[in-house]
Amino acid sequence: MRDERGPWYLLTGVILGIVLGLAYAWLVSPREFRDTSPASLRADFKDQYRAMVAAAYVANGNLPRAMSRLEQLEDEDAARALAEQAQRTLAEGDDPRSAQALGILAVALGGVELSPAASEESPPSETTQPVGSALTPTAKPTALVENPGTTGGEDGSSPSPSGENQGATRTPISTGTPLPTRTPTSTPGSPFVVRDQAFECDPAVPGPLLRVLAEDASGSPLAGVEVVVSWDGGEDHFFTGLKPDLGAGYADFLMTPGMVYSLRVAGGGEIVADLTAAECETPGGSRYWGSWLVVFAKP
Amino acid sequence: MRRWIWFILTVGIGFGVGLLYGWVISPVKYVDTTLSNLRYDYQTDYVLMAAEAYAAEGDLDLAARRLAALGDTPPAEIVRQAMIYAAQLQYADSDQELLSQLATALQVWTPGSGGPAP
Numbered sequence: 001m002r003d004e005r006g007p008w009y010l011l012t013g014v015i016l017g018i019v020l021g022l023a024y025a026w027l028v029s030p031r032e033f034r035d036t037s038p039a040s041l042r043a044d045f046k047d048q049y050r051a052m053v054a055a056a057y058v059a060n061g062n063l064p065r066a067m068s069r070l071e072q073l074e075d076e077d078a079a080r081a082l083a084e085q086a087q088r089t090l091a092e093g094d095d096p097r098s099a100q101a102l103g104i105l106a107v108a109l110g111g112v113e114l115s116p117a118a119s120e121e122s123p124p125s126e127t128t129q130p131v132g133s134a135l136t137p138t139a140k141p142t143a144l145v146e147n148p149g150t151t152g153g154e155d156g157s158s159p160s161p162s163g164e165n166q167g168a169t170r171t172p173i174s175t176g177t178p179l180p181t182r183t184p185t186s187t188p189g190s191p192f193v194v195r196d197q198a199f200e201c202d203p204a205v206p207g208p209l210l211r212v213l214a215e216d217a218s219g220s221p222l223a224g225v226e227v228v229v230s231w232d233g234g235e236d237h238f239f240t241g242l243k244p245d246l247g248a249g250y251a252d253f254l255m256t257p258g259m260v261y262s263l264r265v266a267g268g269g270e271i272v273a274d275l276t277a278a279e280c281e282t283p284g285g286s287r288y289w290g291s292w293l294v295v296f297a298k299p
Numbered sequence: 300m301r302r303w304i305w306f307i308l309t310v311g312i313g314f315g316v317g318l319l320y321g322w323v324i325s326p327v328k329y330v331d332t333t334l335s336n337l338r339y340d341y342q343t344d345y346v347l348m349a350a351e352a353y354a355a356e357g358d359l360d361l362a363a364r365r366l367a368a369l370g371d372t373p374p375a376e377i378v379r380q381a382m383i384y385a386a387q388l389q390y391a392d393s394d395q396e397l398l399s400q401l402a403t404a405l406q407v408w409t410p411g412s413g414g415p416a417p
Contacts, residue, residue, distance in 0.1 A: 009302065013309030020310070021317015030327040035338045042331040048368055049334065049345070055365075056348035059355030069344065 038072040046073055047085055054082065054101035063108055070109075079244055082106035086242045096237055100224050103242040107223035110244040191269035192225075195297035201280030201290045208277030209291035210253040210263060214240045217298045221249025225296070226266035231259045237266065257289075265296050335370035339384055342369055346381035347390070350397040359408050362401060375405040 038049050050073065057066035067078075075081040086102035089095070195215065205211075214225035223241030230236075240251040255261060255277040262273040272294050280290040321327075329336070334345065346366065353362040366374040382398045390398075 009306050010309045013306045014313040014316075017310040017313020017315070018317040018320075019313075021314040021319075022321045023317075024314075025318050025321020026327055030321075036329050036332045036336045037338065038341055040329050040332045041337075042333065045332070045334050045368070048365075052345060052348045052352070052365060055352035055356075059351045069348070072341065 039074040041073075047088075049073060050082060050085055051089075051098050051102060054105040055098065057105045057108070058101040066105055067109065079106045079109040082109065083242055083244055086239070090238060090242070096226070096239070099242070100226065100239050103239050104224045107241040107244050107248045110248065191267070191299075192265040192296040193299050194270045194272055194294060196293070196295035197272055198293050199278065199290055200293050201288075203280075203282065203288050205291045206289075207291075208255040208257060208289040210255055210261060210275060211291050211293045212240065212251045212253075212263070213247070213293070213295045214249040214251075214265070215295060215297040219297070221247050222298075223248040225249070225251075227251055227253075227263065227296075228266050229253050229261055229263050231261050252291075255292075263294055269296065334368045337369075340388060343381045343384040343388065343390075345369065346378055346401075347385070347394055347398060350378070350394075350401040353401050353404070354397050359404050360410065363405065363408065363410065375402060375408070378402040378405055 038046070041049060050070070053066050053069045056069075057063065070078045070082075073081075082102045083106040086099045086106060089099040089102065192214070200211075210229060212227050214222040214227075216222055221240075223239075225240040227238055227240065228235060229238070236253065238251050238253055240249050243250055243252070246252075253261075255275070257277040259276065261275040262271055263275060264271040275292050275294075278290050279287045281287050334342070337345065346369070349362050349365045352365070353359065356362075363374045366377050369377050372380075378398060378401050382395065382402060385395050385398055
């Protein structure tokens with residue numbers, strides 16, 4: 001008796017093999033779970049990683065290194081992600097130092113796109129700035145560049161020992177690459193004075209806002225300045241620079257109508273008192289909330 | 300009998316193709332992982348960040364809390380491992396020094412004590 005089934009059994013074998021192979025590769029023995037990159041982190045762990053990058057940046061002032069680390073998270077807009085996290089941190093009442101660090105890094109990144117240039121490294125010792133210290137507007141430390149092949153990730157591109165540490169192994173290869181201009185931050189100990197205080201009517205500004213600008217003596221915006229707003233029975237703190245779109249020295253606070261607020265920079269300086277929400281009126285007679293603008297400046 | 304041999308052979312070929320696709324072409328992509336799942340070089344860099352921050356802040360409790368995110372291993376052991384990897388990965392001497400400072404501080408640290416300043 002002849003078997004007339006033909007070669008279809010071969011196709012069956014291939015299909016069966018593929019199914020078994022995929023089941024083994026995806027289910028039984030998938031690629032090492034431990035070999036993940038920061039981009040795959042859960043959102044809260046990404047926040048923690050970002051906060052760690054910001055804390056390290058505030059400690060060593062090394063922006064290229066911070067950028068290199070942030071690139072691993074693959075955020076669409078790293079500066080915005082930092083600023084949003086800073087605001088979340090403040091809103092949730094978490095460590096204000098962390099919010100400040102995030103804000104400072106967000107401002108420092110403002111206008112600096114993450115690019116291959118982010119791999120340019122400078123040694124922390126040459127750019128170290130203590131927290132809150134006055135920063136030189138431009139810093140041009142000797143440029144150091146990572147070894148090539150430092151961006152291994154989940155794609156299995158395990159970097160070689162000469163460059164595996166994405167942002168950690170640094171081999172000096174050139175000098176003279178200018179680094180991005182850094183935004184100055186505040187210097188503790190110098191009391192601020194009120195340079196300007198005005199009530200403004202602008203329909204484009206939502207809600208009754210206390211808007212604050214912090215500047216240095218030359219009028220340059222200062223990021224990371226802690227502002228204290230207090231009212232009868234309450235107090236809150238916020239920092240400049242957490243809304244980079246509105247300027248490095250900008251911060252605002254939403255007032256509750258009927259409350260009387262006073263405003264000062266943490267650590268001393270002039271106090272602006274008796275700030276209350278007030279309304280404005282358009283030529284057509286419709287009313288909207290105005291806002292207070294207070295400019296604190298170093299003398 | 301010959302038919303069975305060919306069948307088993309084609310199953311083997313298919314299995315190989317499946318492995319190739321599942322491991323190389325389209326491997327499992329993990330999302331929502333934790334810091335303890337990071338590849339060791341990323342973890343080492345995370346420890347270095349903690350060491351950099353500690354060197355400026357001097358808050359050992361905070362450094363220990365940050366390291367605790369990397370798993371249940373004691374912070375001192377995490378830093379010790381990171382120092383080994385940092386040496387293998389040829390970290391800069393200044394970075395290895397920061398790790399060493401943190402490791403030294405953690406050796407005498409007890410939770411809540413604050414620990415010695417860097």
